[in-house]
Amino acid sequence: xxxxxxxxxxxxxxxxxxxxxxxxxxxxxxxxxxxxxxxxxxxxxxxxxxxxxxxxxxxxxxxxxxxxxxxxxxxxxxxxxxxxxxxxxxxxxxxxxxxxxxxxxxxxxxxxxxxxxxxxxxxxxxxxxxxxxxxxxxxxxxxxxxxxxxxxxxxxxxxxxxxxxxxxxxxxxxxxxxxxxxxxxxxxxxxxxxxxxxxxxxxxxxxxxxxxxxxxxxxxxxxxxxxxxxxxxxxxxxxxxxxxxxxxxxxxxxxxxxxxxxxxxxxxxxxxxxxxxxxxxxxxxxxxxxxxxxxxxxxxxxxxxxxxxxxxxxxxxxxxxxxxxxxxxxxxxxxxxxxxxxxxxxxxxxxxxxxxxxxxxxxxxxxxxxxxxxxxxxxxxxxxxxxxxxxxxxxxxxxxxxxxxxxxxxxxxxxxxxxxxxxxxxxxxxxxxxxxxxxxxxxxxxxxxxxxxxxxxxxxxxxxxxxxxxxxxxxxxxxxxxxxxxxxxxxxxxxxxxxxxxxxxxxxxxxxxxxxxxxxxxxxxxxxxxxxxxxxxxxxxxxxxxxxxxxxxxxxxxxxxxxxxxxxxxxxxxxxxxxxxxxxxxxxxxxxxxxxxxxxxxxxxxxxxxxxxxxxxxxxxxxxxxxxxxxxxxxxxxxxxxxxxxxxxxxxxxxxxxxxxxxxxxxxxxxxxxx
Numbered sequence: 001x002x003x004x005x006x007x008x009x010x011x012x013x014x015x016x017x018x019x020x021x022x023x024x025x026x027x028x029x030x031x032x033x034x035x036x037x038x039x040x041x042x043x044x045x046x047x048x049x050x051x052x053x054x055x056x057x058x059x060x061x062x063x064x065x066x067x068x069x070x071x072x073x074x075x076x077x078x079x080x081x082x083x084x085x086x087x088x089x090x091x092x093x094x095x096x097x098x099x100x101x102x103x104x105x106x107x108x109x110x111x112x113x114x115x116x117x118x119x120x121x122x123x124x125x126x127x128x129x130x131x132x133x134x135x136x137x138x139x140x141x142x143x144x145x146x147x148x149x150x151x152x153x154x155x156x157x158x159x160x161x162x163x164x165x166x167x168x169x170x171x172x173x174x175x176x177x178x179x180x181x182x183x184x185x186x187x188x189x190x191x192x193x194x195x196x197x198x199x200x201x202x203x204x205x206x207x208x209x210x211x212x213x214x215x216x217x218x219x220x221x222x223x224x225x226x227x228x229x230x231x232x233x234x235x236x237x238x239x240x241x242x243x244x245x246x247x248x249x250x251x252x253x254x255x256x257x258x259x260x261x262x263x264x265x266x267x268x269x270x271x272x273x274x275x276x277x278x279x280x281x282x283x284x285x286x287x288x289x290x291x292x293x294x295x296x297x298x299x300x301x302x303x304x305x306x307x308x309x310x311x312x313x314x315x316x317x318x319x320x321x322x323x324x325x326x327x328x329x330x331x332x333x334x335x336x337x338x339x340x341x342x343x344x345x346x347x348x349x350x351x352x353x354x355x356x357x358x359x360x361x362x363x364x365x366x367x368x369x370x371x372x373x374x375x376x377x378x379x380x381x382x383x384x385x386x387x388x389x390x391x392x393x394x395x396x397x398x399x400x401x402x403x404x405x406x407x408x409x410x411x412x413x414x415x416x417x418x419x420x421x422x423x424x425x426x427x428x429x430x431x432x433x434x435x436x437x438x439x440x441x442x443x444x445x446x447x448x449x450x451x452x453x454x455x456x457x458x459x460x461x462x463x464x465x466x467x468x469x470x471x472x473x474x475x476x477x478x479x480x481x482x483x484x485x486x487x488x489x490x491x492x493x494x495x496x497x498x499x500x501x502x503x504x505x506x507x508x509x510x511x512x513x514x515x516x517x518x519x520x521x522x523x524x525x526x527x528x529x530x531x532x533x534x535x536x537x538x539x540x541x542x543x544x545x546x547x548x549x550x551x552x553x554x555x556x557x558x559x560x561x562x563x564x565x566x567x568x569x570x571x572x573x574x575x576x577x578x579x580x581x582x583x584x585x586x587x588x589x590x591x592x593x594x595x596x597x598x599x600x601x602x603x604x605x606x607x608x609x610x611x612x613x614x615x616x617x618x619x620x621x622x623x624x625x626x627x628x629x630x631x632x633x634x635x636x637x638x639x640x641x642x643x644x645x646x647x648x649x650x651x652x653x654x655x656x657x658x659x660x661x662x663x664x665x666x667x668x669x670x671x672x673x674x675x
Contacts, residue, residue: 002158002604003027003636005092006123009046009670011069013082017673018073022123026660029630029637033650034664040640042066042670044187044610047638050091050101052115052136052150055178056198057187060137061112062105068670070106076667092123095157100129113137115150142174151177158604163221165210166228168203170235176202180211183592184603188610188640192582194573195564212563215592216535217601219525226520234513241266241506248499252277255492256445257288262503269507272500288493295486302479321457328453335446342439349432356425363418370411452481524560532558535595539565542587546621550580564588579618586612586625593635607637619652630658 004025011018023043034040045065048054054064062070068084075081087105092098100122104110113135120129134150135141141149142162155162155177162180164172182196190197196208204210213221245264252259257277262269269275279291286294456478524532536558543553555567565572565588572584589607596603607629613622629637643650 001095002606003094004047004606004608004638005094005098005121006090007043007046007050007092008090008123009042009069009087010090011073011087011670012085013073014085015082015672018082018670019673020670023662024124025636025638027636028632029626029639029657029659030662031626031654031659032638032640032662032664033643034669035645035666036642038664038667039068039669040642040664041188041610042068044608044640046089047091047608048185048187049105050089050103050115051093051154051181052103052141053178053181053185055200056182056185056191058190065105073670074668082672090123092121093157095154096159097157099157102131117150117153142176144174160602160604163214163225164228165221165225166205166231168205170232172228172232175204175210175214178202179204179207180214183211183215184589184606185608186585186589186610186612191610192585192612195571195585195588206562209561209563212592215596215601215603216531216563216599217596218528218531219521220528223521223525226516230513230516230520233509237506237509237513238266241503241510244499244502244506248275248496251492251495251499253441253444255279255288255489256448258441266506266510268511269504272504275496275500275503277496288489288496292486292489292493295482295489299479299482299486302482324453324457328450328457331446331450331453335443335450338439338442338446342436342443345432345435345439349429349436352425352429352432356422356429359418359422359425363415363422366411366415366418370415529560531595531599531601532560532563534598535563535591538594539587539591542590543584545624546583546587547618548576548580548583548587550576582612583621590628605632605635607635607639609637610640611642612639613641613643613653619649622653623655623657626653626657626659 006025007023008021009019020039020043032040032043042065045054045057046069048056049065054060057064068074069087069089071084072080073082073084084106086107088102088107088110089105090100090102092100097119098121100118100120102116102118104112104114115134115136116131117134118129118131120127122129132147134148134153136150140146142151142155143149144152144155146152162175162177165175167173178200179202182191182198186192187198196211199207199211210221212218213224242264245259245262248259248262255277257279260276260278261274277288279286279288281291539558540553540556543556551567551572556572557566558564559566559569565584567575573581576584593603593605593607595601597605612625626639629635629639641653643653
């Protein structure tokens with residue numbers, strides 16, 4: 001609930017104090033009547049300004065306000081009467097409590113973004129009240145945890161808890177008040193040009209739909225919110241999973257192993273042991289635990305051997321050096337071969353990438369061609385008549401001999417062919433990425449083998465030049481190397497356990513996300529359908545009451561996707577005259593209010609309408625609108641209108657209407673205040 005209780009404008013000038021008296025507003029319908037340029041727009045804008053909603057009239061802060069509030073005051077002959085030094089507005093409002101908002105337009109000491117909130121009815125019950133300084137438009141002003149954010153305060157005062165919605169950048173942020181108020185606050189210039197026309201651009205997906213979902217308290221926005229939250233959870237899990245997989249890949253490379261049982265993308269893992277590492281030796285493939293057992297056995301064997309003297313090993317060392325040199329040569333040849341294969345794979349990969357770019361460009365051009373063809377371009381398209389569009393010379397459509405007849409592919413067929421080629425190329429690219437990664441692992445393995453072999457050769461050569469009575473350096477070094485290798489693999493095996501637990505935990509989260517996705521409704525809930533049917537029913541009945549004639553009611557509906565009035569899938573705006581579209585906006589905003597009321601929605605039960613009868617909608621129809629607004633017991637309506645500056649029009653439009661009148665007269669309402 002939100003009610004405007006009273007308004008007062010104060011302007012300090014070089015000629016004294018100007019402004020308005022305290023303007024009270026009734027709980028029902030208040031009509032603010034006046035000739036053009038008397039101050040109706042100033043009062044309307046002042047209400048929005050104090051609510052921090054001046055973005056609905058096209059900007060932020062003082063630049064949106066009339067010049068009478070920020071620069072100069074004109075007399076009734078439109079000549080400068082005084083120059084503004086400082087100006088402010090007081091607005092008394094009621095929600096869950098009564099407060100008075102003060103905001104400055106022109107001031108040397110007060111920034112326009114400052115809002116002073118007095119805890120009480122400062123205008124209708126003047127006395128000393130505590131006040132709190134707040135701000136609007138800067139970052140955090142809508143944050144629920146910000147005690148200084150005015151829009152956060154206003155949200156709570158109305159009794160709302162605004163939802164988190166998804167914006168175009170994928171982020172989840174609050175649905176702002178500025179998105180919702182155009183459903184019941186409509187300004188004169190742009191407000192009557194479309195449904196919810198003055199919603200500011202905040203990169204919000206389907207901004208009108210999000211506002212109506214909230215006002216009607218539809219399940220769909222809650223479902224959308226859950227979908228957005230699930231998508232965010234899903235993306236975060238994919239990110240965490242990929243990072244964890246890269247960490248495991250690094251661990252595997254440190255010990256020349258390969259990963260089994262898990263990929264770089266989330267998947268269902270039955271148990272933590274499903275994730276493991278393997279070591280591929282020349283003779284067989286070992287599970288990591290098996291390979292550690294193998295190393296332990298080898299280490300035990302080498303420890304049991306007696307360390308011979310160098311002299312006793314001399315002949316064997318020479319033979320081993322020869323064998324190791326042969327091995328080194330073999331490893332080098334294999335390494336060179338793998339490097340060549342990797343380079344070839346990279347060349348093919350780059351070639352496929354270039355081909356993919358060409359195909360995607362061809363696809364795009366064909367799609368453009370198809371668009372113009374569907375719009376009728378075939379009739380005058382020069383190439384369609386086998387002529388060059390520039391020189392008009394004849395063109396052959398084939399390089400084949402003329403006696404060979406061919407049937408060229410149509411654009412649609414060509415597009416399907418290109419799409420198939422693109423998909424195939426993408427598969428080739430993915431395969432080559434995998435091949436390149438495998439080659440890199442092989443190169444790393446052979447580099448390790450070459451390094452170990454060279455180290456062994458150096459050790460044996462050093463041993464041959466040493467004192468024959470010394471113990472064998474090779475055996476001691478082999479024992480130390482094997483022990484170091486065993487320790488490394490044991491350590492990495494212990495580290496693997498935490499990866500196994502993490503991936504199992506990630507997998508369990510992934511399963512829960514998939515389950516929640518399955519449970520989410522694919523469309524509107526039955527209760528949502530009921531609300532939308534009621535909205536459509538009220539909307540169409542009001543169109544009849546307002547004498548809407550531009551389109552048969554049979555083709556008009558409330559779109560289940562956008563929640564906006566539509567005819568044959570298009571906005572009702574395009575099938576309506578200017579006056580009929582104004583009638584449609586009247587019908588829609590009232591239908592939203594009445595549907596919300598019937599189903600306990602979130603409408604704040606207020607309308608603030610600036611010149612709703614400006615499009616010559618007809619006095620009888622305008623009278624019906626005012627009568628409808630005047631009959632609401634629990635809804636405040638404030639209507640600004642000149643009634644075409646005609647007293648007879650005013651009397652005709654307000655006949656039998658319950659309302660309070662604020663008559664601004666024919667002269668400027670903002671005047672000098674006698675001290």
